[in-house]
Amino acid sequence: MVESTSDGVLRAPLTLEYPFTRTTGPVVGGFLTGLREGMVLGAKRADGTVLCPPLEYDPISSDPLTELVEVGQSGTVTTWTWNGEPRAQQPFDQPFAWAMITLDGADTPMLHGVFVDGPEAMSTGMRVSLQWKEEREGHIADIAGFVPEEAS
């Protein structure tokens, strides 16, 4: 639909929408299936270090990473930023911290939300614990978020 405006400029809406699907493959698919079952899996590298979330191919050697191992459901915040006014399309509707969290038994951090009262309650090196959603479907959002370890 074209509308004519007082400034003489023609305007028309344009909405582009495409449906996309993803084949997740055995490694990322394994990680997502683990979440549905209430466990967090990482990929074990040749030197024994664990990537969580897992990658299909080693970031240094490019070797296929096929061994998935369970890691802990508590971990350490390695860095964070405070989001005091979440916007409509962000994953949480309450103030939260975006945090990089290295789970116990993993050597790399994952990005997720930490729920505390305010930024003064956040610190690098703090311990946090994972909270699951009741209904899980094999998605990163099956993890409801993280809270300080002593509060869990």
Next chain:
Amino acid sequence: MSGSKQRAAVIGVGQTKYASTRGDVSLAGLVREAAYRALEMAGKQWSDIDAVVIGKAPDFFEGIMMPEIYLAEALGCVGKPILRVHTAGSVGGSTAVVATSLVQAGIHGTVLTLGFEKQSESNAMWALSLPSPFTTSINAGAGGYFSPIIRRYMEYSGAPELIGCMVALKDRQHALNNPYAHVQDHELTFDKVVESPMLWDPIRYSETCPSSDGACAMVLTDETGAEAHDGAVAWIHGTAMRSEANNYGGRNVVSPKASEDCAADVFAQAGITNPREQIDAVEMYVPFSWYEPMWLESLGFAEKGEGWRMVESGATKHEGGDLPVNCSGGVLSTNPIGASGMIRFAEAALQVMGEAGAHQVDGAKTAFGHAYGGGAQYYAMWVVGAEKP
């Protein structure tokens, strides 16, 4: 060879099994499968590769922006140059041409080049029919764009109505000799092709390409590498690319100037003066059946208006034809868009390497790989040979 270009050759080809949905692998797993097979044939390790040149159709086909970055680990490319090529449907061919130029220029000794598409993750047909403000969208897809051009060819050449069906049957029968090909229809007959529903008059459903998941890769190397290689080699005798706008006054839509110029260039580089005589096997980009006779004419394999006679006489069949076209089954049997051009180039290489298996053209010494894209606007071609140029 012109100027100070160095010689370049193909020493490895790798393809995935093509299918409508490769639900067993992620995008990374898909490209890895093709790349690994190309390395295996070349007898190379990841550490032997100096750079990766990768191509695919536009990003919105799968909805991953700049996927080459995410795929670097799967392609053994961490810490190495990776270059992405964008030329719509011809991209697989253009990607191989760019990779060749890096070797010919002496910039890299050994290059992995790869094209891919995972059409199951989106809907490329309608992604090509974007609505646009202030115009009416006819939502016709690629077939809707090409059908009037094909009609124009039929009228101009006087070709019998069922020539396209003959091409469709031929390529689907060729595909039965290629275990990687997507469409494998052992029950197909000429009558079934003809009776197939008319999608975009005059294009029947049976005369269109499928939507495929797949990847195709090649290892290219310089003269020293090719001579040291313990296995079959396809020497690159010429490469060319051309583009033109898809809509301008006086444009010959049936045989675009960019197509004719590109062919003239690549044949001149390869010393080919009579393509039909001197080329032993052709892998041509034919997503809609009628493009076989149209390209035969545009590329100089047939006189203008006569390409359909080659189809009708069986000249382009693997069995008994003097110019076998698409012995692999072609785009009509396998179409992972971003890979489709590279498959043409790779299949041409396999023919002169003598490694095409059941679809090998006996004694093929010189082969031609061809790709086109957009509104028949973008062209990439190469000539490969068993002998060093």
